[in-house]
Amino acid sequence: MITVRNLVKTIRHEVHTVEIIRDISFEIPDRQFAAIMGPSGSGKSTLLGLMAGLDWPTSGQIEIDGVDITRLNEDQMAMLRGRKLGFVFQAYHLVPTLTAIENVMLPMEMLGDERDGAFPRAEYLLTSVGLHDRSAHYPAQLSGGEQQRVALARAFMMKPSILFADEPTGNLDSKNGAHVLELLWELNRTEGTTLILVTHDEGLASRADRRIFLTDGRLAQ
Amino acid sequence: MTFNSNKLRFALTMSLRETRAAAGKFAFLVLAIAIGTGALTAVTGFNASVRYTLTREARSLMAADISVRLPLRPPQSDLDTLKALEAEGIETTRVTETVSMASVQNHVPVLISVKGADLAHYPFYGTLDLDPPKTQLGADTVAVSDDLLLRLGIKVGDSIRVGQKEFRVAARVVSEPDRMTTGFTLGPRVLFTREGLASTGIVTDISRVTERVLLKLPESHNLSVLRARLESTYGKRAGITDYTETNPALTRALDRSTRFLSMVSLIALIVGGLGVGATMQSHLRQKMTNIAFMKCIGGRSEHILYIYLAQAIWLGILGSVLGAVFGAFAQAMFARLVANYFDVNVTLIWPLMAMLQGIVAGLATTALFSLPPLLAIRSIRPASLLQKTFTGESTTVRDRASLIAAAVAITGLWGIAVWVSGSSAMRASLPEA
Numbered sequence: 001m002i003t004v005r006n007l008v009k010t011i012r013h014e015v016h017t018v019e020i021i022r023d024i025s026f027e028i029p030d031r032q033f034a035a036i037m038g039p040s041g042s043g044k045s046t047l048l049g050l051m052a053g054l055d056w057p058t059s060g061q062i063e064i065d066g067v068d069i070t071r072l073n074e075d076q077m078a079m080l081r082g083r084k085l086g087f088v089f090q091a092y093h094l095v096p097t098l099t100a101i102e103n104v105m106l107p108m109e110m111l112g113d114e115r116d117g118a119f120p121r122a123e124y125l126l127t128s129v130g131l132h133d134r135s136a137h138y139p140a141q142l143s144g145g146e147q148q149r150v151a152l153a154r155a156f157m158m159k160p161s162i163l164f165a166d167e168p169t170g171n172l173d174s175k176n177g178a179h180v181l182e183l184l185w186e187l188n189r190t191e192g193t194t195l196i197l198v199t200h201d202e203g204l205a206s207r208a209d210r211r212i213f214l215t216d217g218r219l220a221q
Numbered sequence: 222m223t224f225n226s227n228k229l230r231f232a233l234t235m236s237l238r239e240t241r242a243a244a245g246k247f248a249f250l251v252l253a254i255a256i257g258t259g260a261l262t263a264v265t266g267f268n269a270s271v272r273y274t275l276t277r278e279a280r281s282l283m284a285a286d287i288s289v290r291l292p293l294r295p296p297q298s299d300l301d302t303l304k305a306l307e308a309e310g311i312e313t314t315r316v317t318e319t320v321s322m323a324s325v326q327n328h329v330p331v332l333i334s335v336k337g338a339d340l341a342h343y344p345f346y347g348t349l350d351l352d353p354p355k356t357q358l359g360a361d362t363v364a365v366s367d368d369l370l371l372r373l374g375i376k377v378g379d380s381i382r383v384g385q386k387e388f389r390v391a392a393r394v395v396s397e398p399d400r401m402t403t404g405f406t407l408g409p410r411v412l413f414t415r416e417g418l419a420s421t422g423i424v425t426d427i428s429r430v431t432e433r434v435l436l437k438l439p440e441s442h443n444l445s446v447l448r449a450r451l452e453s454t455y456g457k458r459a460g461i462t463d464y465t466e467t468n469p470a471l472t473r474a475l476d477r478s479t480r481f482l483s484m485v486s487l488i489a490l491i492v493g494g495l496g497v498g499a500t501m502q503s504h505l506r507q508k509m510t511n512i513a514f515m516k517c518i519g520g521r522s523e524h525i526l527y528i529y530l531a532q533a534i535w536l537g538i539l540g541s542v543l544g545a546v547f548g549a550f551a552q553a554m555f556a557r558l559v560a561n562y563f564d565v566n567v568t569l570i571w572p573l574m575a576m577l578q579g580i581v582a583g584l585a586t587t588a589l590f591s592l593p594p595l596l597a598i599r600s601i602r603p604a605s606l607l608q609k610t611f612t613g614e615s616t617t618v619r620d621r622a623s624l625i626a627a628a629v630a631i632t633g634l635w636g637i638a639v640w641v642s643g644s645s646a647m648r649a650s651l652p653e654a
Contacts, residue, residue: 045607054517054604075521081603082519089606093514097242107518109234112227138242158518166607 002028002051002162002194007060009046009217020046021057022217028210030161033188033195035205038214044198045166047214051196052085052164053077064162082111086160086193088184090167092147094139100150101126101135107157118157125153129183145176149183156187163188165197169204228524236532243504247536250500254540254583255547257490261641262548262579264482266572267555271475274568279464281347284399285435287448290460302454303434311447312437314342315415316399319430320407321423323369323381331372332408333383336397337418345437347398352377360416362391369409383411384421483641490586491634498590501533505594509601516603526598530588533595537587544583545576582637589633593626 009021020043028034036044049055051062053069062069069080094103104122126132129149131142139147148168155163168184169177181204188195197208205211213220240247275282291299303313317337324330340358343349351364358364363381370376370393380387394410413421424430438444444463451461505512508529515525549571556567 049604049607052517054607055602078516078519078521081517087514087517091510093510093606095511095514097239102238106515109231110515110518110520110524112231 001030001063001065002196003061003063004051005061005063007047007050007062008058009043009050009055010058020217021050023060024214024217024219025060026212026219028194028196030194031192032209033197033207034210034212035208036196036198036212036214037200037202037205038220042214043217044214046217047212048164048166048196048198052087052162053081082107083158084161086155086158086163088148088151088155088163088165088168090170092139092144092151092171094147094150094154096139099136099138100131100142103139103150104154104157107154111158121157122153125156125187126150128187129153143176145172145179148172148176148180152180152183152187156191156193159191160193162194162196165195167198167200169199169201228527232524232527232531233535235528236535239508239528239532240536246500246504250497250536250587251540251543253493253496253500254490254537254587255544257486257493257586258541258544258579258583259547259551260486260489260544261483261582262545262572262575263551263555264479264486264548265578265641266549266575267552267567268475268479269572269575270552270556270567270569271559272472273570274566275472277568278347280345281398283435283462283464284344284347285464286345286438286444287436287451287461287463289434289436289451289455290462291432291434291458299455299458300434303436306436309442310439311442312342312345314339314345314435316343316433316435317415317418317424317430318433319424319428321383321411321421323365323373323383323409323411325373325375325379325381328373331369333369333411334408335383335411335413335418335421335423337413337415337424339415343435344398345435349397350395351392352395353392356392358391358412358414358417360414360420361386361388363388363417364392364394364412365390366394366410369411372409381411384423386420386422388413388417480642484638487582487638487641490582494586494590494634497533497537497587498594501529501591502594502597505529505597510606512598512601513603513605516601517606522599526595529595529598530591533587533591534584537584537591538580540587541580541583545579548579549576578641582641585633585637589630592630593623596623596626 004027005025007021007024008019010017010019012018024047036047038044046055050057053062053064053072057070060070064080064084067080069077072080094100095106098106101119101122104125105118108118108121123132123135126135129152131146131149131153134142134146134150139150142150148171152168155165165184169180172180184195185207187193197204199205280286289303300315307313315338317335319335321333321335322330323333340349356364363383365381369381370390373381375381375390377390377393380389382388394412397410397412400410418424436447438447444465448461448463451459455461512525516522552569552572556569559567
């Protein structure tokens with residue numbers, strides 16, 4: 001369960017203070033698929049980043065499974081992200097110096113545990129996204145769709161309870177985008193993950209259990 | 222902060238993966254460190270080799286056990302005192318050195334370094350190499366160094382005039398054992414027998430000559446006891462040295478040269494370090510999104526810093542070790558250079574201490590110059606992955622970290638410079654073997 005209460009985020013830009021998120025409150029139950037929508041500059045990605053513990057709000061609370069993450073320090077927040085959260089970004093953000101399978105193993109290796117279990121899990125996930133035969137390829141040797149499928153496999157490596165996706169099909173053509181989304185639904189279903197997805201795509205949002213519309217940093221719904 | 226072996230292994234593995242993909246860029250880094258370390262090792266290593274040679278070849282380099290240098294033409298009593306030592310089984314022989322002119326017809330006279338020795342006894346240790354070998358010099362013949370043949374445009378078999386007499390050049394002087402310890406010489410060597418030198422007429426009571434009496438002790442004699450006896454007899458009238466000193470003037474000059482060249486090498490190393498810093502900075506700038514992503518999936522700044530620190534360290538080790546090995550071999554260039562000026566074959570040794578010093582200096586330089594860009598990792602925020610919506614880097618942390626890094630780097634470089642120059646100075650102050 002994710003609970004957002006009276007969330008405010010302002011940033012100081014030289015002499016101006018800009019309010020990006022303005023007093024937002026909502027809840028997302030476990031295993032729900034929530035789509036965050038809104039026009040450009042409405043604060044979608046900022047909200048996603050705050051809920052994912054990538055930044056701290058100016059005020060308000062964000063609880064994940066009953067823990068107020070706004071009170072965590074940087075190390076605790078990193079630990080939370082590593083153990084409970086998964087990420088898929090529009091720009092894939094694969095590490096170019098690592099092969100596909102090394103990219104998928106990265107989250108588990110980064111935390112320094114279950115090393116022996118990393119390889120079979122990564123192989124299983126790469127097989128799930130149809131890239132088992134591409135495991136030794138570097139990102140530069142993969143197409144955009146393939147890179148995003150590797151990023152998907154990586155996002156599920158730590159069996160996260162919540163997956164945050166920021167425009168995951170934004171850089172893909174419709175065919176590859178649809179393929180990636182199908183894989184996302186499938187993995188989300190088999191892994192039992194809560195999915196929070198930022199998108200402009202109405203069709204995609206229509207499949208969500210819950211839609212959160214933002215306008216000028218406020219909830220429109 | 223906890224750091225288990227899995228995380229250390231991860232840092233090393235990641236650093237290897239990072240390097241694998243940009244081998245060319247890091248080859249430059251390794252080369253930069255290797256050149257600086259190599260130069261430093263070659264200079265300090267050559268010092269060690271020369272010292273080893275001086276110690277091992279000490280008797281040969283003096284051609285005797287004790288040398289008694291009498292700066293002016295000595296009174297007969299001084300020579301008699303030395304001659305009296307022969308009754309105790311001590312062998313003695315005189316070597317007279319001075320400066321004169323050699324001439325041939327139709328050629329400008331050339332300044333020469335004259336040496337007159339009793340070739341039946343001289344040298345007691347080491348060998349006097351003449352070409353042709355085993356040439357017997359007499360009262361009318363001399364042996365000369367190659368440079369005199371060249372400068373006068375003559376060859377073996379021709380004649381030269383020294384003083385009031387013509388001498389036939391019977392041989393070339395290939396090497397003389399005590400050439401290195403006779404100090405500064407003004408011109409090409411011309412070697413006479415004592416009779417031959419006397420017949421030139423250039424050694425008179427008012428001549429500026431250096432008279433050395435070389436002593437060879439029987440095994441039963443104690444070197445230091447005899448030396449003390451001679452010092453009490455001659456006081457300050459004579460310069461008495463024994464082979465255990467390995468020529469203090471030479472080793473002092475060697476240490477001064479080593480210190481100067483070490484500093485030059487250190488500058489080369491620091492320039493290499495600047496290259497390391499620039500390479501790491503550009504590398505990390507390209508890695509900013511990767512670093513932000515690693516933070517995003519739970520990586521802490523320290524853990525990510527360890528990846529790139531490990532990379533800098535093992536590349537530094539690679540460069541330093543390569544440089545140290547290269548430096549150990551590069552000593553040969555110095556040896557060849559020195560061989561042109563001194564008749565001594567420097568025995569090159571594996572200068573383990575110099576290599577270790579080079580490796581430590583190379584590695585420390587790599588670490589110090591990598592530090593400022595590495596500390597900037599702390600200011601990369603995971604939120605930057607979400608495009609432009611978040612505030613950027615924490616400038617307070619970056620500025621403070623940069624200041625600390627700069628202070629550490631400057632202090633560290635100062636420490637290395639003191640260490641490198643200090644170790645040479647310390648060697649200079651050590652008693653000779």
